[in-house]
Amino acid sequence: MASPKLKPNLSPAYQGSMLMIVAPSGAGKSSLVNALLQEDAALKLSLSTTTRAPRPGEVDGKDYRFIAREEFIIERDEGHFLEYAEVHGNFYGTSRAWIETQMKTGRDVMLEIDWQGAQQIRQMISEVQWIFIFPPSFEALEERLRKRGQDDEATIQRRLAAAHLELQHAHEADFIVINDDFEQALIDLRHVVAASRLRSGPIMARNPALLRRLGV
């Protein structure tokens, strides 16, 4: 699904890292991202807007910005979203203004989005790194969704069916983290974040004086 008014190369001299984390529902991406954010103060998570109803315990402005479908369509048509997609029957989108601010100030950002959104972002921002989270099996995925206890049976079935399509896009990712043992997956994710911070683009953008001294 194409987002209107896409702007290529938002910031060729972006000094930070941008990471997109994509996985089938229930693979554990929110759990991993939350654990990472607790220990990595330099990493900022994008707050998505959604038309999905809040789950018990979810807070507007913290977990998502929850809005009505009609409101989402108006904001989408005004170009408010850098990317958006319809996922499991609801709209989800990333704020263009927020991303532009983070890129201007060189912050490291994490986007928890679906594969359609990841494809859109990749077309616009060449620096982005795409991380895909694998569950160890479909059985484990189903068990995790059930144990989470936040979705009704129809929602669980819809998400399990969508998992097959989501997984077909894993080959587009730069990194794959297998979330079987949680602690090991977190270690792998830390390594990916560390590697993304050592990419030549951000290092060069952050060290102009060194480049001058070295004649690079």
Ligand SMILES: Nc1ncnc2c1ncn2[C@@H]1O[C@H](COP(=O)(O)OP(=O)(O)OP(=O)(O)O)[C@@H](O)[C@H]1O
């Ligand atoms: N390695 C793991 N082993 C066992 N359970 C796990 C593991 N990682 C996460 N979980 C559990 O699986 C459930 C789903 O995790 P989580 O909500 O993080 O998934 P998600 O990919 O963000 O799903 P969604 O896209 O639906 O938001 C949670 O109850 C979480 O505690």
Ligand SMILES: Nc1nc2c(ncn2[C@@H]2O[C@H](COP(=O)(O)O)[C@@H](O)[C@H]2O)c(=O)[nH]1
């Ligand atoms: N394209 C986008 N996808 C998003 C965004 N925020 C979340 N998501 C994805 O939606 C599904 C379902 O999430 P849930 O919270 O209802 O379980 C999941 O794959 C998310 O990653 C977004 O801004 N854009």
